[in-house]
Amino acid sequence: MVIDITDVTPLFTWLLGPEWTEGRLFHPLSLTVFLLLLIAGLLWLVVRLRKGHGSTGRGAAMAIGGGSAAAIVLVALGIIAWKLLLLGKAEEIAWTLPLANFAEGLRNSCFKGLQWLLGSGWHQGALYCWFLVIISAAAAVFVVGGLAAALRRGPIKALETSGRAIGDCALDVVRISPRRVGALAWLAVKESIRRRVVVVFAVFILILLFAGWYLDPGNIDPARLYLNFVLTTTGYLVILLVLFLSSLSLPADIKSRTLHTIVTKPVRSSEVVLGRIAGFTAVATCLLLIMGVISYFFVERGLAHTHEIDADSLKTVEYAVGRPTGRQGVTTLVHEHRHKVVVDPSGNGRVEIEQGHRHELEGDWKELLSKESAGKKYQLGRPEGMLLARVPVYGKLAYRDRKGEPTDKGINVGDEWTYRSYIEGGSLAAAVWTFQGITEERFSDGLPVDMTLGIFRTHKGDIEKGVTGSLLLRNPRAGADVKPTEVQIFESKEFQIDNRLIPREVRTPDGKKVDLFKEFVSDGEVEIWLRCVDMAQYFGVAQADMYLRAHNAPFAWNFAKGYFGIWLLGLLVIALGVLFSTFLSAPVAVLATFGALLGGLFHDFMFRLATHQTYGGGPLESFVRILTQQNVTSEMEPGLRTTLVQTLDQPAKFGLWLLAAVLPDLSRFNVFSKCVAYGFNIPGDTILTYTCRTFAFVLPLFVAAYLCLKNREVAR
Amino acid sequence: MQSEIIIETRNLTKVYRDFWGRQKVRALKALDLEVRRGEIFGLLGPNGSGKTTTIKLLLGLLFPTTGQALVFDRDAREVTKNERIGYLPEESYLYRFLNAEETLDFYGRLFNMSRAVRRQRVADLIEMVGLDWAKRRQLKEYSKGMTRRIGLAQALINDPELIVLDEPTTGLDPIGTREMKDLIIKLRDEGKTVLLCSHLLADVQDVCDRIAILYQGELKEMGRVDSLLKVQDVTEIRVAGLSAIGQEEVKQAIERNNGHVLNIGNPTTTLEDLFLKIIRESEEHPGRRVRGVGEKT
Numbered sequence A: 001m002v003i004d005i006t007d008v009t010p011l012f013t014w015l016l017g018p019e020w021t022e023g024r025l026f027h028p029l030s031l032t033v034f035l036l037l038l039i040a041g042l043l044w045l046v047v048r049l050r051k052g053h054g055s056t057g058r059g060a061a062m063a064i065g066g067g068s069a070a071a072i073v074l075v076a077l078g079i080i081a082w083k084l085l086l087l088g089k090a091e092e093i094a095w096t097l098p099l100a101n102f103a104e105g106l107r108n109s110c111f112k113g114l115q116w117l118l119g120s121g122w123h124q125g126a127l128y129c130w131f132l133v134i135i136s137a138a139a140a141v142f143v144v145g146g147l148a149a150a151l152r153r154g155p156i157k158a159l160e161t162s163g164r165a166i167g168d169c170a171l172d173v174v175r176i177s178p179r180r181v182g183a184l185a186w187l188a189v190k191e192s193i194r195r196r197v198v199v200v201f202a203v204f205i206l207i208l209l210f211a212g213w214y215l216d217p218g219n220i221d222p223a224r225l226y227l228n229f230v231l232t233t234t235g236y237l238v239i240l241l242v243l244f245l246s247s248l249s250l251p252a253d254i255k256s257r258t259l260h261t262i263v264t265k266p267v268r269s270s271e272v273v274l275g276r277i278a279g280f281t282a283v284a285t286c287l288l289l290i291m292g293v294i295s296y297f298f299v300e301r302g303l304a305h306t307h308e309i310d311a312d313s314l315k316t317v318e319y320a321v322g323r324p325t326g327r328q329g330v331t332t333l334v335h336e337h338r339h340k341v342v343v344d345p346s347g348n349g350r351v352e353i354e355q356g357h358r359h360e361l362e363g364d365w366k367e368l369l370s371k372e373s374a375g376k377k378y379q380l381g382r383p384e385g386m387l388l389a390r391v392p393v394y395g396k397l398a399y400r401d402r403k404g405e406p407t408d409k410g411i412n413v414g415d416e417w418t419y420r421s422y423i424e425g426g427s428l429a430a431a432v433w434t435f436q437g438i439t440e441e442r443f444s445d446g447l448p449v450d451m452t453l454g455i456f457r458t459h460k461g462d463i464e465k466g467v468t469g470s471l472l473l474r475n476p477r478a479g480a481d482v483k484p485t486e487v488q489i490f491e492s493k494e495f496q497i498d499n500r501l502i503p504r505e506v507r508t509p510d511g512k513k514v515d516l517f518k519e520f521v522s523d524g525e526v527e528i529w530l531r532c533v534d535m536a537q538y539f540g541v542a543q544a545d546m547y548l549r550a551h552n553a554p555f556a557w558n559f560a561k562g563y564f565g566i567w568l569l570g571l572l573v574i575a576l577g578v579l580f581s582t583f584l585s586a587p588v589a590v591l592a593t594f595g596a597l598l599g600g601l602f603h604d605f606m607f608r609l610a611t612h613q614t615y616g617g618g619p620l621e622s623f624v625r626i627l628t629q630q631n632v633t634s635e636m637e638p639g640l641r642t643t644l645v646q647t648l649d650q651p652a653k654f655g656l657w658l659l660a661a662v663l664p665d666l667s668r669f670n671v672f673s674k675c676v677a678y679g680f681n682i683p684g685d686t687i688l689t690y691t692c693r694t695f696a697f698v699l700p701l702f703v704a705a706y707l708c709l710k711n712r713e714v715a716r
Numbered sequence B: 001m002q003s004e005i006i007i008e009t010r011n012l013t014k015v016y017r018d019f020w021g022r023q024k025v026r027a028l029k030a031l032d033l034e035v036r037r038g039e040i041f042g043l044l045g046p047n048g049s050g051k052t053t054t055i056k057l058l059l060g061l062l063f064p065t066t067g068q069a070l071v072f073d074r075d076a077r078e079v080t081k082n083e084r085i086g087y088l089p090e091e092s093y094l095y096r097f098l099n100a101e102e103t104l105d106f107y108g109r110l111f112n113m114s115r116a117v118r119r120q121r122v123a124d125l126i127e128m129v130g131l132d133w134a135k136r137r138q139l140k141e142y143s144k145g146m147t148r149r150i151g152l153a154q155a156l157i158n159d160p161e162l163i164v165l166d167e168p169t170t171g172l173d174p175i176g177t178r179e180m181k182d183l184i185i186k187l188r189d190e191g192k193t194v195l196l197c198s199h200l201l202a203d204v205q206d207v208c209d210r211i212a213i214l215y216q217g218e219l220k221e222m223g224r225v226d227s228l229l230k231v232q233d234v235t236e237i238r239v240a241g242l243s244a245i246g247q248e249e250v251k252q253a254i255e256r257n258n259g260h261v262l263n264i265g266n267p268t269t270t271l272e273d274l275f276l277k278i279i280r281e282s283e284e285h286p287g288r289r290v291r292g293v294g295e296k297t
C-alpha cells in the first residue's frame, strides 16, 4: 500500500509562507535547536504546572495581568502611532517627522528581522495568520473582560482578576487528566448508544437498499454516481447525527442536573468539554468505519458486471487481400452498455473502454479467430479501471496560434464559458503542456496521458467518429526552431477521460527509433503538444485537461481518505455543537450549530456579500429592491431612502464579514468526496493541510467552550 | 477547643436574576457561617429559605452575587477542593442508564483513582449501602430509596474529609434513616466534617452538633444544639417519688420566691418547639436576628 504522506513541502509552504526555506530559522541546525528548546521548555512548564496545586497565586496573577495589559497597550500604541504618523500626511506635520522616521525605521527593522528569521514570504503563511487571529481574539476578550472588571472593582483588582483568569485557563488546560477525560468520553459514548445511534445504521442500510433500485448503473460514469451517492449519504447522516448528539448532550445534563454531580467532583470544565468532544468523535469514528466498509462493498457490488462475447456475432474484417483476417463486433448488453471488441489477425484482442472501464477475456483471444469458436459464448472478466485513484502529474499549459507562434490564449469559440480555450484543427495551432519531474523510474513504460477534451465542431463531419487529434513530443531545452515529433494519432472521445500511452520507443520522422527519455526529456522536463488534425474542428483545452498518470494509488485507500474528510468535518461540527451547548439551551444550541454549519457551507457567498462583490447591495438594500421590483444591476435612485438603506446595511455587512471571518469554509471539505468520486488520488499534503485547518478551528473552539462552561452557573 | 475552620462564608449573598438581569429572588442575604473540623453542622429552615442555595454556593455550582464562600480556605469556585468533598444532592442526579457498579466506577475515575483502588472501593461501598443484590441493574429501575443509597455511596467514593448532604434522609425507610444517622455519626467519629440540611427536626436533633436556622435567606439562629435547646428562663426540677403534698409545698415555695409555675410534668422542649418559635417570631418581626444563647460556644 502506498501511503503518500511523504511530500510535505506544499504543506509547509502553506503553513509558513512561500519563501520559508530562506528563513534562518528553518535551517536544519537552528530549527532543530529551536524545536528542541521549545519542546523542552514546554515539557518543563507542563511538568511544573501539573505538579502544583490550587489556582494562580496573587503574584503570578498580577504579573500575567500586568504583562498582558502592558503588551496590549504597547502594540496598540505602536499601531496607532504607525497609522497616524505614516499613513497620515507626515510631511505636513513637521514636528512628527522624526517620530515618523523612527516608526518607519522600527517597522522596517522589525520586518527585516522577521524576514531574516522566517523567509520573505512569511506573512502569507497560514500559521502566522492563525497566531495573529488567535492572539488578537484573546487580546480583545482580555480588554473587554478587563474593562468590565475595572468598572466593577477598580483597576488593580481587575488586573489581578484578568491575570488570574489567564493563569487558571492555562492551568486548567495543562492539568487535564487523561483518566477523567477518558471517563467522560466513555460516558458520552454510552449516552450516544442510549440515544439509539444504532438507528442511524438502520436508516443507512435502508437508504442503500432503496438506492440499489434507483441508482442507474447504465449512467455514463456509474462509478462517479455510486461514489458520490455513498459519500454524500454517509456525510449527511454522520454530520447530522453528531450535530444533534453534541449540541443536545450538555443541555440535557444541565436540565437533568446530572452535571451537578460531575462538576462537584474535581473535574475541570476543560475536561468536561474535551471528554464530550472525544466521546462523540469516537462515536463518529466507529460509525464512519462501519459505514465505510458497508459502502465499499455496496459500490463494488453495484458496479460489478460482466459481458459475454457471442462469437457468431463478430464480423470478419479483412485488412488486406490474402492476409489473415481479424474479427470485430460488440459484447452483450449489460448495465445498458456494450463494449467494442477487436481481434487483430495476429490474435491480439482488445475490449474497448466504455463507461470508464474495460474487461479482460478470461480465455485466449486466438480461439476467437479459429473455427472452433462457432456457436460459443465467451465470458469476460470483472470491470477494470472503474474504481481508480489516479495520481496525476499536472503540467503548465501554453498555446500556439495557427501559424505556430506562441500566444497567451487560444480561441474563444463564443458559446462556452471561458474555462477552456480552443485550438483550431488543420493548422499549426497547438496546446503545449510542459511537465516536470518526468523520470525513467516513475514512467518506465512510457508516458500515460489522460485527456478530457472539449470538442467544438463547425461542421458535422462524421458524427459517429470523434475528431482526430495528434500528440507530439518536444524537448523543452531544444532550440526554438526544433519542431515537435508526432507520436500518436487518436480519435477523441467527448465527455470522457481518454487514456493514451505514449510508448518509450518513438519513431522519428526520418525513421529512426529513439528512446523517449533520451531524446525529449531534459532535467525531467518534457513538452507534450496537442493538435487537432481535422480541418475546421476545434479542441478546447484547459490546464487540468491533460495530465500524466504517474501511477494509480490503491482505490480502497483513497476511499478511506474520502471518509477521513467526512471525519474532519464531523470533528468540526462536534466542536461547534459542544461550544454552543455550553451556553445555550438544547433547541437553540441545535439551531445555532446548524446555522454555523450552513454559514460554513455558504461561506463564500457570505464573504462576497460582505465585501461588495455581489449585485444588489447588502441585505436591506436587496430587500428594498425586491419590494420595489428593481433590477439588481441598476443603481439605486439617489435620495434619502437609498442613503438610509445603504448606511443601515453597513453594520449588517460588517456582521456578515465578521461571521465569514470567524466561520470555517466548510464547502471546501467536499474536495475529498469530489476527488474520490472523480477517481483522483487525494494527495497527502491535502490531507495534512485539511487536518491542520480542522485543528486550527477545533482548538480555539475548545478553549471558547471551556471558558463558557467555566463561567456558567451550572445550577441555574 | 478551637479547631480548624473548614467552611467559612463571609457576607454571602445570592440574588437570582432572570434572563434580562432583573432581580427575581434574594435567596440568601449576607450569610456568615463557620463550620469547624470534626463537627456535624445542620442547616435548618422552611421550604425556600435558601438551604440548597447555600450548599450550591459552597460547592461552586452557583456563583455568589457578593461576598465570599471559602472551603478548605480556598475559593468555592476552585475545582481542586472537590477532591476532599463528597456531595449528596437533594435528589440523586445520576445517569439512569448506568448500573450501580458502573456509576460508582465512573465517579471513581473522575477522582483519578486507579483501577485496583476503584474496584475495591466500589465493592465496599455497595456492600455498605446494602445494594449488593441490585448492583447490575440500571439505575432507572431503582426505587427512590435505592437511588438515595447509591447517591450516598457516590458521595463517599473518595473517602472525603467534608461531606455535604442535602436532605439525606428523604426517601429512606425507617431502617435506612437509622442507618444514615448512624453513618453520619460514625463519619464524625472518624474525624470528618458533615454539613447537612434537613426538615426532619428529630433527625437533626439526634445527630447535629451545631445548627443554623435560615428563614427567607437570613440567618436567624446559630449555635450548639444542646445549648440552644436549653430554655434559660425556665428551671426544670426533676424529682422522683414526690407525693402530692410535697408537690403542693414546692409550688408554694416557688410562688413565695416570685416564681410562676408553668406546668408540672415531663418537659417537652424539643428542637421542634424552638424551630416553630423562631419562625413565628421572624414572621412577626421580619429582619430581626433572633439571637440565640448558644452563639458563642
Ligand SMILES: Nc1ncnc2c1ncn2[C@@H]1O[C@H](COP(=O)(O)OP(=O)(O)OP(=O)(O)O)[C@@H](O)[C@H]1O
Pocket (backbone or CB within 6 Å): A715, A716, B016, B017, B024, B025, B026, B027, B045, B046, B047, B048, B049, B050, B051, B052, B053, B054
Ligand atoms: N434557579 C433558581 N432561579 C430562581 N430562583 C431560585 C432558583 N433556585 C432557587 N430559587 C429561589 O431561591 C430561594 C431559596 O431556594 P432554595 O432551593 O435554596 O431553598 P431550600 O431552603 O433548599 O428549600 P427546600 O427546603 O424546599 O429544599 C427560593 O425562594 C427559591 O424560589
Ligand SMILES: [Mg+2]
Pocket (backbone or CB within 6 Å): B051, B052, B053, B090
Ligand atoms: Mg433544598
